Amino acid sequence: MRQIILDTETTGLDPAQGHRIVEVACVEMVNRSLTGNHLHLYLNPDRDSDPEALAVHGLTTEFLSNHPRFSEIAHHVCDFVQGAEVIIHNAAFDLKFLDAELKKVGRPAFTTLCGKITDSLLHARELHPGKRNSLDALCERYGISNAHRTLHGALLDSELLAEVWLAMTRGQDALIMDFGGADTQSANGMKMERFDASVLRVLPAGPDETAAHEAYLDILDKAAGKPCVWRAQASE
Structure with missing residues (x-):
């Protein structure tokens, strides 16, 4: 790029x-x-x-x-x-x-x-x-x-x-590299197989974490005088 x-x-x-x-x-x-x-x-x-x-x-x-x-x-x-x-x-x-x-x-x-x-x-x-x-x-x-x-x-x-x-x-930067569906070689010659993102575990936030996140967004809203970018995107 x-x-x-x-x-x-x-x-x-x-x-x-x-x-x-x-x-x-x-x-x-x-x-x-x-x-x-x-x-x-x-x-x-x-x-x-x-x-x-x-x-x-x-x-x-x-x-x-x-x-x-x-x-x-x-x-x-x-x-x-x-x-x-x-x-x-x-x-x-x-x-x-x-x-x-x-x-x-x-x-x-x-x-x-x-x-x-x-x-x-x-x-x-x-x-x-x-x-x-x-x-x-x-x-x-x-x-x-x-x-x-x-x-x-x-x-x-x-x-x-x-x-x-x-x-x-x-x-x-993307955390998951796209190898285009094929295996590739790393710089040291090690074979790197195509990564399957479907095997990743999804860990949803608990009630306490969600409440803490919302409280932090309230602080951002107050500082900016308008909804922060996360809330603005969620409302679109």
Whole structure:
């Protein structure tokens, strides 16, 4: 499975007001392992950054004027993400900028290039309702050092988000391997027979365990101000 962790920096908050992308970075993971392959580009936006945006990323107009425009590198971005699952923190923000830039150069929307878009911010909010889920907060929560992050940078933020994503989803790997109905060989040459999940024992929760679980969900509901994800899914 190929995944791309993507981040952008921009001149402001809204492409409808003429704001542009000034930096884009993509970090590649394959089968939950960082490959070392990445795409990192600074872009000339042909305008100044808003003071608030400049304070975040520190990329000056003078520095960016020496770099290519999006029209010159659009094909690199499109080729790099082609068919992959793209993971973005607060995806709606980056997507509106990417779509605006692609539209300017006559290319289709970004989502048409990817196999899937995953918003890591929405995933974090489901895991940690009622808590701060910024990239810095998640780094602190999962023990990932971001001491070197004095300014936002697309490549650094993508690398940090990759580590955060692996930590957030560590428990989601399948416990039962699918061997496709056939025996296979392990790395040490040992024969591994097809696993039959029907032999697993099902141990239902007892009354005390069920009551404790419901009490914990009540706490989550109160913290989030709405039904937690387990209850929301159960009501669908």
